[in-house]
Amino acid sequence: MTIGDANRECLRRIQAGTARLVALRPARDVVPGLGERSVLHAGPPVAWERMCGPMRGAVIGACLFEGWAKTAEDAVRLADSGALAFDPCHHHRAVGPMAGIITPSMAVWVVQNDARGTEAYATLNEGTGKVLRFGAYDPPVLDRFAWINRALAPILDGALQRAGGLDAKTLIARALTMGDECHNRTTAATCLLTRELAPHVAAARAGDTERALAFLARTDHFFLNIAMAACKAVLDGAHGVRGATVVTAMARNGVEFGLRVSGTGDRWFTAPAPKVDGLYFPGYGPEDANPDLGDSAITEAAGLGGFAMATAPAVVQFIGGTPELALQITWRMYEITLGEHETFKIPALDFRGAPLGIDIRRVVETGIVPAIDTGLAHREAGVGQVGAGIAEAPIACFVQALEAFVAELPI
Amino acid sequence: MTIGDANRECLRRIQAGTARLVALRPARDVVPGLGERSVLHAGPPVAWERMCGPMRGAVIGACLFEGWAKTAEDAVRLADSGALAFDPCHHHRAVGPMAGIITPSMAVWVVQNDARGTEAYATLNEGTGKVLRFGAYDPPVLDRFAWINRALAPILDGALQRAGGLDAKTLIARALTMGDECHNRTTAATCLLTRELAPHVAAARAGDTERALAFLARTDHFFLNIAMAACKAVLDGAHGVRGATVVTAMARNGVEFGLRVSGTGDRWFTAPAPKVDGLYFPGYGPEDANPDLGDSAITEAAGLGGFAMATAPAVVQFIGGTPELALQITWRMYEITLGEHETFKIPALDFRGAPLGIDIRRVVETGIVPAIDTGLAHREAGVGQVGAGIAEAPIACFVQALEAFVAELPI
Numbered sequence: 080m081t082i083g084d085a086n087r088e089c090l091r092r093i094q095a096g097t098a099r100l101v102a103l104r105p106a107r108d109v110v111p112g113l114g115e116r117s118v119l120h121a122g123p124p125v126a127w128e129r130m131c132g133p134m135r136g137a138v139i140g141a142c143l144f145e146g147w148a149k150t151a152e153d154a155v156r157l158a159d160s161g162a163l164a165f166d167p168c169h170h171h172r173a174v175g176p177m178a179g180i181i182t183p184s185m186a187v188w189v190v191q192n193d194a195r196g197t198e199a200y201a202t203l204n205e206g207t208g209k210v211l212r213f214g215a216y217d218p219p220v221l222d223r224f225a226w227i228n229r230a231l232a233p234i235l236d237g238a239l240q241r242a243g244g245l246d247a248k249t250l251i252a253r254a255l256t257m258g259d260e261c262h263n264r265t266t267a268a269t270c271l272l273t274r275e276l277a278p279h280v281a282a283a284r285a286g287d288t289e290r291a292l293a294f295l296a297r298t299d300h301f302f303l304n305i306a307m308a309a310c311k312a313v314l315d316g317a318h319g320v321r322g323a324t325v326v327t328a329m330a331r332n333g334v335e336f337g338l339r340v341s342g343t344g345d346r347w348f349t350a351p352a353p354k355v356d357g358l359y360f361p362g363y364g365p366e367d368a369n370p371d372l373g374d375s376a377i378t379e380a381a382g383l384g385g386f387a388m389a390t391a392p393a394v395v396q397f398i399g400g401t402p403e404l405a406l407q408i409t410w411r412m413y414e415i416t417l418g419e420h421e422t423f424k425i426p427a428l429d430f431r432g433a434p435l436g437i438d439i440r441r442v443v444e445t446g447i448v449p450a451i452d453t454g455l456a457h458r459e460a461g462v463g464q465v466g467a468g469i470a471e472a473p474i475a476c477f478v479q480a481l482e483a484f485v486a487e488l489p490i
Numbered sequence: 491m492t493i494g495d496a497n498r499e500c501l502r503r504i505q506a507g508t509a510r511l512v513a514l515r516p517a518r519d520v521v522p523g524l525g526e527r528s529v530l531h532a533g534p535p536v537a538w539e540r541m542c543g544p545m546r547g548a549v550i551g552a553c554l555f556e557g558w559a560k561t562a563e564d565a566v567r568l569a570d571s572g573a574l575a576f577d578p579c580h581h582h583r584a585v586g587p588m589a590g591i592i593t594p595s596m597a598v599w600v601v602q603n604d605a606r607g608t609e610a611y612a613t614l615n616e617g618t619g620k621v622l623r624f625g626a627y628d629p630p631v632l633d634r635f636a637w638i639n640r641a642l643a644p645i646l647d648g649a650l651q652r653a654g655g656l657d658a659k660t661l662i663a664r665a666l667t668m669g670d671e672c673h674n675r676t677t678a679a680t681c682l683l684t685r686e687l688a689p690h691v692a693a694a695r696a697g698d699t700e701r702a703l704a705f706l707a708r709t710d711h712f713f714l715n716i717a718m719a720a721c722k723a724v725l726d727g728a729h730g731v732r733g734a735t736v737v738t739a740m741a742r743n744g745v746e747f748g749l750r751v752s753g754t755g756d757r758w759f760t761a762p763a764p765k766v767d768g769l770y771f772p773g774y775g776p777e778d779a780n781p782d783l784g785d786s787a788i789t790e791a792a793g794l795g796g797f798a799m800a801t802a803p804a805v806v807q808f809i810g811g812t813p814e815l816a817l818q819i820t821w822r823m824y825e826i827t828l829g830e831h832e833t834f835k836i837p838a839l840d841f842r843g844a845p846l847g848i849d850i851r852r853v854v855e856t857g858i859v860p861a862i863d864t865g866l867a868h869r870e871a872g873v874g875q876v877g878a879g880i881a882e883a884p885i886a887c888f889v890q891a892l893e894a895f896v897a898e899l900p901i
Contacts, residue, residue, distance in 0.1 A: 427838060
């Protein structure tokens with residue numbers, strides 16, 4: 080078998096991958112390998128001592144949410160003591176946007192890829208601004224976070240069960256025809272999800288259905304986490320193809336950027352997390368921003384986000400730039416990918432499939448790196464989101480990955 | 491005052507126009523001048539004897555719905571007897587898609603243009619396919635129609651009241667950034683409307699809220715009628731500007747196409763309704779199609795539909811053609827319009843405003859006619875929708891209008 084054969088098989092698995100949203104459950108009930116003091120985080124492995132500000136903030140928030148600490152100082156002491164079992168989300172079939180913290184009591188979406196028998200998980204989205212995943216943890220943030228996980232989650236799980244699950248892949252495909260690239264813009268996907276679930280939420284007449292539906296109505300990023308879990312489920316199904324040079328995960332912990340390649344197993348190839356070139360909320364500037372953060376770059380590895388930028392001209396208002404830039408970014412991504420998505424189509428490019436299957440060889444040969452359409456966290460714990468923009472994956476990761484791949488080739 | 495001044499004033503009124511969705515009420519309670527046997531129809535005036543098949547079918551359906559007749563034959567006899575008072579919707583501040591039939595018991599959306607003190611009305615959308623507005627009237631069609639008007643309408647009116655009304659102009663502007671041109675494609679606008687109303691529908695817990703929300707979830711054209719009423723409210727506010735050559739209404743009754751101009755009062759300028767160039771549902775072809783029908787071309791007169799085609803590349807799948815065609819249509823419409831919409835922006839054209847204010851002089855000078863993105867009705871009563879496509883407004887209407895305008899100029 081040649082590398083070409085391996086890559087074709089890898090791509091075939093991605094194209095055939097399914098993403099069925101089946102449930103919302105407490106992480107402890109579904110996420111494999113989660114202990115009672117487990118704290119999962121975004122990106123490749125990073126020790127508590129080296130974590131960036133927003134990730135430390137989110138860990139503090141998670142400790143307060145779980146009742147493991149009564150104050151932020153208690154939470155820091157607890158983490159310092161070594162009592163928390165930190166581990167990347169990706170090591171537990173999970174993904175988390177920004178800090179990506181998952182602890183046992185948090186609710187997670189369950190997405191199944193029936194074509195490959197894989198399952199993936201992601202938390203619920205809290206909206207933008209001052210939210211836990213961006214490192215904020217003051218009382219209003221935690222009150223909302225508790226409501227989302229303890230009140231909203233059961234309502235939506237009930238609706239999802241009543242609906243018999245939902246096909247997240249189809250929702251993503253439709254949203255791409257409605258101006259979403261499904262990473263930094265998920266307005267349409269959230270609307271589509273909301274209208275599918277709303278009849279079942281209303282029918283259940285259990286819990287505060289009005290607040291639940293009102294929250295969905297004002298949380299345009301709500302679908303992001305579902306998109307991430309869908310991409311994770313699909314890409315995990317294409318991971319581990321011997322000889323394949325296709326990227327199956329890109330993730331950032333705010334200190335390091337890491338990637339995994341289908342043919343090189345579970346090893347991470349890392350480099351310092353890049354700065355993000357973007358637009359800042361009023362009162363903030365580049366000096367406030369943490370380097371690139373979060374597991375959400377899994378969407379780019381699956382043909383969404385920056386790769387599908389051409390379908391989302393309105394997102395450029397949020398990140399700075401012009402609709403022409405959106406087209407250029409997608410065109411550039413075709414240079415480093417092996418195929419075009421058979422389901423995720425871009426109307427503005429005459430329904431051409433989104434660029435799919437990042438080939439580490441092409442990245443190294445061309446010097447073109449994946450463009451990631453992402454949010455921007457404040458570099459300090461406790462603040463939250465300060466903007467959004469485009470991050471460029473560090474080429475060093477791809478060079479390392481290619482060297483490792485070559486080193487393992489049979490002579 | 492010059493014609494230029496008059497047109498600027500007319501355009502200023504369109505730009506400043508508002509469209510607040512305030513209620514859903516039985517037509518008899520709100521539509522001015524409606525008698526107990528009034529039957530309003532789309533387009534310029536047309537007598538029962540000359541009505542096209544789908545309009546006759548919808549009249550039959552309306553008579554059955556109102557209980558004025560027990561069978562289709564009874565309904566035809568009733569209409570033949572002269573007992574029904576036919577009149578265009580436009581003569582009652584109302585608009586109706588396709589046949590556009592409005593009778594006293596039907597529920598209508600009420601949209602207010604506070605900037606000019608005008609109010610406009612439109613019925614509820616029934617979905618596509620075999621529906622009353624396309625001329626179908628068999629029992630399942632009428633059962634659904636009765637449910638829509640008698641059960642769904644009060645639920646949505648209650649939700650709308652609870653929400654304190656909704657800004658339809660803002661919903662349209664958002665939908666334009668999500669792939670809708672708000673005539674033949676209103677998927678995004680319907681989703682946005684649904685998510686705004688859903689919390690209030692759920693909170694009311696009155697009526698079959700599940701069926702109501704499920705109907706919205708599968709009726710992508712639901713917002714069309716609201717968009718039409720919004721455009722009517724805005725354009726009525728710009729009608730009657732002495733010396734203005736701007737089109738304030740385009741409407742078709744399936745036999746004739748008619749238009750009104752701001753500076754020539756309530757007179758209609760008519761010509762035979764054009765054929766529609768489009769895509770047919772399986773089993774149907776051009777020989778089955780009725781000529782162009784419906785008041786929905788009011789959207790084009792307000793910068794939407796064919797004029798905003800560039801923002802809706804996915805709609806071309808529904809009507810035949812390419813995304814490039816969508817861009818070309820919008821570019822051509824800039825040739826015959828006086829301005830660009832300050833609120834309705836097209837992301838794909840770098841957020842340029844939609845072409846706004848059709849100038850009858852420019853149409854006659856250039857020979858470029860408005861492109862109307864529309865549905866296609868079967869030419870016989872009782873069948874329904876058979877496709878969708880692009881209609882070209884007949885130039886004869888514009889020539890007549892210009893001649894009449896010139897004839898009234900002071901010497």
